Amino acid sequence: xxxxxxxxxxxxxxxxxxxxxxxxxxxxxxxxxxxxxxxxxxxxxxxxxxxxxxxxxxxxxxxxxxxxxxxxxxxxxxxxxxxxxxxxxxxxxxxxxxxxxxxxxxxxxxxxxxxxxxxxxxxxxxxxxxxxxxxxxxxxxxxxxxxxxxxxxxxxxxxxxxxxxxxxxxxxxxxxxxxxxxxxxxxxxxxxxxxxxxxxxxxxxxxxxxxxxxxxxxxxxxxxxxxxxxxxxxxxxxxxxxxxxxxxxxxxxxxxxxxxxxxxxxxxxxxxxxxxxxxxxxxxxxxxxxxxxxxxxxxxxxxxxxxxxxxxx
Amino acid sequence: xxxxxxxxxxxxxxxxxxxxxxxxxxxxxxxxxxxxxxxxxxxxxxxxxxxxxxxxxxxxxxxxxxxxxxxxxxxxxxxxxxxxxxxxxxxxxxxxxxxxxxxxxxxxxxxxxxxxxxxxxxxxxxxxxxxxxxxxxxxxxxxxxxxxxxxxxxxxxxxxxxxxxxxxxxxxxxxxxxxxxxxxxxxxxxxxxxxxxxxxxxxxxxxxxxxxxxxxxxxxxxxxxxxxxxxxxxxxxxxxxxxxxxxxxxxxxxxxxxxxxxxxxxxxxxxxxxxxxxxxxxxxxxxxxxxxxxxxxxxxxxxxxxxxxxxxxxxxxxxxxxxxxxxxxxxxxxxxxxxxxxxxxxxxxxxxxxxxxxxxxxxxxxxxxxxxxxxxxxxxxxxxxxxxxxxxxxxxxxxxxxxxxxxxxxxxxxxxxxxxxxxxxxxxxxxxxxxxxxxxxxxxxxxxxxxxxxxxxxxxxxxxxxxxxxxxxxxxxxxxxxxxxxxxxxxxxxxxxxxxxxxxxxxxxxxxxxxxxxxxxxxxxxxxxxxxxxxxxxxxxxxxxxxxxxxxxxxxxxxxxxxxxxxxxxxxxxxxxxxxxxxxxxxxxxxxxxxxxxxxxxxxxxxxxxxxxxxxxxxxxxxxxxxxxxxxxxxxxxxxxxxxxxxxxxxxxxxxxxxxxxxxxxxxxx
Numbered sequence: 001x002x003x004x005x006x007x008x009x010x011x012x013x014x015x016x017x018x019x020x021x022x023x024x025x026x027x028x029x030x031x032x033x034x035x036x037x038x039x040x041x042x043x044x045x046x047x048x049x050x051x052x053x054x055x056x057x058x059x060x061x062x063x064x065x066x067x068x069x070x071x072x073x074x075x076x077x078x079x080x081x082x083x084x085x086x087x088x089x090x091x092x093x094x095x096x097x098x099x100x101x102x103x104x105x106x107x108x109x110x111x112x113x114x115x116x117x118x119x120x121x122x123x124x125x126x127x128x129x130x131x132x133x134x135x136x137x138x139x140x141x142x143x144x145x146x147x148x149x150x151x152x153x154x155x156x157x158x159x160x161x162x163x164x165x166x167x168x169x170x171x172x173x174x175x176x177x178x179x180x181x182x183x184x185x186x187x188x189x190x191x192x193x194x195x196x197x198x199x200x201x202x203x204x205x206x207x208x209x210x211x212x213x214x215x216x217x218x219x220x221x222x223x224x225x226x227x228x229x230x231x232x233x234x235x236x237x238x239x240x241x242x243x244x245x246x247x248x249x250x251x252x253x254x255x256x257x258x259x260x261x262x263x264x265x266x267x268x269x270x271x272x273x274x275x276x277x278x279x280x281x282x283x284x285x286x287x288x289x290x291x292x293x294x295x296x297x298x299x300x301x302x303x304x305x306x307x308x309x310x311x312x313x
Numbered sequence: 314x315x316x317x318x319x320x321x322x323x324x325x326x327x328x329x330x331x332x333x334x335x336x337x338x339x340x341x342x343x344x345x346x347x348x349x350x351x352x353x354x355x356x357x358x359x360x361x362x363x364x365x366x367x368x369x370x371x372x373x374x375x376x377x378x379x380x381x382x383x384x385x386x387x388x389x390x391x392x393x394x395x396x397x398x399x400x401x402x403x404x405x406x407x408x409x410x411x412x413x414x415x416x417x418x419x420x421x422x423x424x425x426x427x428x429x430x431x432x433x434x435x436x437x438x439x440x441x442x443x444x445x446x447x448x449x450x451x452x453x454x455x456x457x458x459x460x461x462x463x464x465x466x467x468x469x470x471x472x473x474x475x476x477x478x479x480x481x482x483x484x485x486x487x488x489x490x491x492x493x494x495x496x497x498x499x500x501x502x503x504x505x506x507x508x509x510x511x512x513x514x515x516x517x518x519x520x521x522x523x524x525x526x527x528x529x530x531x532x533x534x535x536x537x538x539x540x541x542x543x544x545x546x547x548x549x550x551x552x553x554x555x556x557x558x559x560x561x562x563x564x565x566x567x568x569x570x571x572x573x574x575x576x577x578x579x580x581x582x583x584x585x586x587x588x589x590x591x592x593x594x595x596x597x598x599x600x601x602x603x604x605x606x607x608x609x610x611x612x613x614x615x616x617x618x619x620x621x622x623x624x625x626x627x628x629x630x631x632x633x634x635x636x637x638x639x640x641x642x643x644x645x646x647x648x649x650x651x652x653x654x655x656x657x658x659x660x661x662x663x664x665x666x667x668x669x670x671x672x673x674x675x676x677x678x679x680x681x682x683x684x685x686x687x688x689x690x691x692x693x694x695x696x697x698x699x700x701x702x703x704x705x706x707x708x709x710x711x712x713x714x715x716x717x718x719x720x721x722x723x724x725x726x727x728x729x730x731x732x733x734x735x736x737x738x739x740x741x742x743x744x745x746x747x748x749x750x751x752x753x754x755x756x757x758x759x760x761x762x763x764x765x766x767x768x769x770x771x772x773x774x775x776x777x778x779x780x781x782x783x784x785x786x787x788x789x790x791x792x793x794x795x796x797x798x799x800x801x802x803x804x805x806x807x808x809x810x811x812x813x814x815x816x817x818x819x820x821x822x823x824x825x826x827x828x829x830x831x832x833x834x835x836x837x838x839x840x841x842x843x844x845x846x847x848x849x850x851x852x853x854x855x856x857x858x859x860x861x862x863x864x865x866x867x868x869x870x871x872x873x874x875x876x877x878x879x880x881x882x883x884x885x886x887x888x889x890x891x892x893x894x895x896x897x898x899x900x901x902x903x904x905x906x907x908x909x910x911x912x913x914x915x916x917x918x919x920x921x922x923x924x925x926x927x928x929x930x931x932x933x934x935x936x937x938x939x940x941x942x943x944x945x946x947x948x949x950x951x952x953x954x955x956x957x958x959x960x961x962x963x964x965x966x967x968x969x970x971x972x973x974x975x976x977x978x979x980x981x982x983x
Contacts, residue, residue, distance in 0.1 A: 103716040
């Protein structure tokens with residue numbers, strides 16, 4: 001019973017906190033740029049505004065185009081549900097381990113790319129190609145990061161990984177350090193953040209994520225924006241689960257969730273601020289350099305794996 | 314044959330083979346009566362396939378059965394044997410061929426070169442010979458069936474023999490098939506160890522030295538590798554598979570390639586007395602190279618059937634990687650891990666058969682509707698061909714290895730077996746295993762890229778040509794065939810625990826261990842090792858996505874439904890957009906060409922600013938063709954010219970040659 005409650009709490013928390021995380025990171029970067037920051041609640045207002053508008057769908061768009069926002073939203077919500085953020089007592093978690101989680105992100109990516117190609121404009125298909133290009137390098141890199149943790153814990157189940165890592169003595173695993181760097185690079189690329197893409201731009205030939213969702217409006221766009229912030233939330237939670245797993249409540253201690261929530265908010269706040277800092281100090285790359293960037297993340301993750309194996313013997 | 318009234322499964326299998334041969338013979342009688350051939354003979358063949366599937370399903374857990382057919386050489390009749398391994402592959406052949414035959418019933422038209430009745434004969438002979446290959450229990454029967462398979466498929470490939478490219482593709486296929494067959498023949502020669510007894514039962518009993526075992530294995534690798542299209546013996550595959558009519562491409566890619574996997578499994582785990590770890594290492598290296606090479610080339614293709622053919626090469630590479638890992642574990646006596654890797658491999662055999670057949674059939678429908686194979690002339694077909702498009706979408710997702718479909722389960726199992734490789738006696742190997750896992754992940758992700766390109770360019774966007782607006786959806790027979798295979802992809806994705814129960818007898822037979830008992834304990838969750846270590850529940854996974862989908866949909870509909878308006882696409886306010894401004898297949902391949910440049914032999918023709926009629930063209934070729942095959946062909950031509958010197962065209966000279974030969978023979982004999 002506590003399992004069901006903690007599972008539901010996690011999902012609701014992800015839905016509620018995800019736009020806040022995006023808003024918080026935007027606010028931090030505004031401060032860093034010496035601008036006046038918009039309200040923290042801006043993402044919620046945007047969602048509300050978009051949901052209240054009518055949706056305009058291209059004349060010849062197929063049902064795939066209209067189904068994709070819901071599917072992507074569903075994928076991201078499931079991803080948030082299986083990553084242990086506050087508690088490891090999650091009934092849904094056995095349905096998908098780390099590999100299936102990467103598959104889940106890939107599924108969402110494939111659908112959003114197909115939907116972008118469906119309308120048949122130059123921007124949409126360009127965005128789809130670039131998204132898939134980033135994806136095919138970032139996906140194995142993320143998998144390798146998760147494998148580094150899996151090898152330490154001898155498990156690909158996220159719950160087991162978090163439980164094992166949270167109970168280890170405070171020692172730095174060199175393999176995990178490499179993985180952490182790789183993970184930061186991958187999550188920047190996957191969440192359309194600055195060195196790879198710019199979340200605040202429209203009408204730029206270098207855009208990726210915005211080009212994908214260019215034809216969406218109204219409630220469809222709202223769902224996709226929400227899904228994008230859920231994705232950022234999910235990636236942040238993976239990072240926290242792998243590299244800072246302390247404070248997560250475990251199956252035997254349901255009351256620890258009361259402590260886990262402020263802990264999570266605190267960790268996410270720091271993570272969002274660091275993200276803003278990183279985005280502010282780095283410049284956007286040319287699109288042709290992006291594959292190199294993600295490929296180096298992939299190689300770093302593989303090196304991390306090898307370092308772990310070398311030191312383990 | 315057993316006593317009357319007590320027929321064994323193997324006897325029924327022979328009946329099905331005979332049924333296929335009869336259908337083929339009936340096709341010859343009704344040579345040009347398309348209606349009869351298409352509406353009655355092909356569906357009947359499909360029913361035989363369905364029966365084969367059900368029969369093999371019941372025979373899987375049963376004890377091995379043998380039969381002797383009194384045909385063949387006087388002292389060497391055909392020996393047949395049905396065990397778990399052959400039953401598994403028969404199941405795959407039956408299931409895939411049932412769908413393909415149903416599709417073929419609606420596919421073949423008049424005037425495609427070979428008359429329909431003859432195609433019917435070749436097609437069913439092809440099916441029957443594949444069953445024969447899997448059932449054969451002596452080298453003689455195996456080779457006869459193997460050659461029948463190669464020849465009947467050669468005639469099927471050259472069905473449109475009026476096109477020169479098809480003829481040359483068929484020739485290349487024939488040559489490569491026979492080079493491979495010679496290696497397999499030599500392999501059996503090694504395995505019988507000078508006893509002169511070519512029954513497999515005898516080969517199993519021989520205790521070969523490690524040297525001769527390795528020789529036999531290498532010959533088998535070469536022979537079966539040529540059939541599977543592994544590097545560097547792959548060049549025929551992207552030529553021959555696209556040249557054939559689509560149901561035949563489906564049969565060749567989805568089903569025939571599996572016989573190579575079967576042969577390799579049969580030789581290395583059943584006939585050879587031992588396994589050595591470096592065989593596995595070799596398979597691993599060859600498989601990885603093949604997989605990477607195949608997927609990179611697939612991503613750069615512009616012809617939809619060639620793209621799928623390269624994707625088949627990729628999948629064969631992945632299967633070889635799985636086999637290699639199984640061999641390594643088996644050689645080090647780590648049987649549970651060997652069972653895991655073998656399960657992953659066999660799972661992928663079935664899922665590849667389903668999705669690759671489905672995709673090839675879909676290209677057939679597209680080809681009929683538009684008479685275009687070039688991706689650059691397609692687009693937007695999801696609106697005129699919804700059935701084909703949505704069924705293909707399932708195949709595309711399975712092929713991209715996405716959950717919750719069939720392709721993902723096998724990749725998941727394979728990655729599990731890599732990840733939890735316990736310490737092998739060789740430290741270097743233990744270190745290399747995760748690197749292999751990384752490359753597998755890269756190949757899988759690139760496969761996703763390729764499939765998005767494939768589906769997106771054909772079915773999505775705006776039609777790139779005027780005529781596509783008049784394309785029509787597939788007929789009911791074609792839909793039925795594709796639906797059957799799509800359901801296969803779905804079932805393989807959603808019911809992994811149940812399917813692993815079927816694989817269990819095979820792994821028990823080959824590596825004396827299985828996942829069946831462990832996975833059965835967890836019900837709907839697939840947990841090959843333990844629940845703590847890894848688990849995957851595709852049904853819950855799917856319900857999770859669909860549940861959130863439904864809740865989101867209902868909530869949005871109830872709380873915020875402000876209607877939908879149809880309008881022309883926005884495209885950043887650019888009003889002059891047209892269908893030619895969409896990304897083409899070349900455009901989609903461009904990043905891949907750039908990143909993997911050394912893989913290709915590229916000939917670019919770029920326009921200068923001063924060109925009156927600027928033209929951009931790019932030609933991709935295979936390095937192996939220039940490094941290996943053309944020099945070999947030159948060598949063969951050179952040798953032929955040398956021999957040609959002897960041919961003077963005068964009878965007296967030939968008589969002289971006969972005289973000299975006779976004298977030499979006499980000298981040797983005395």
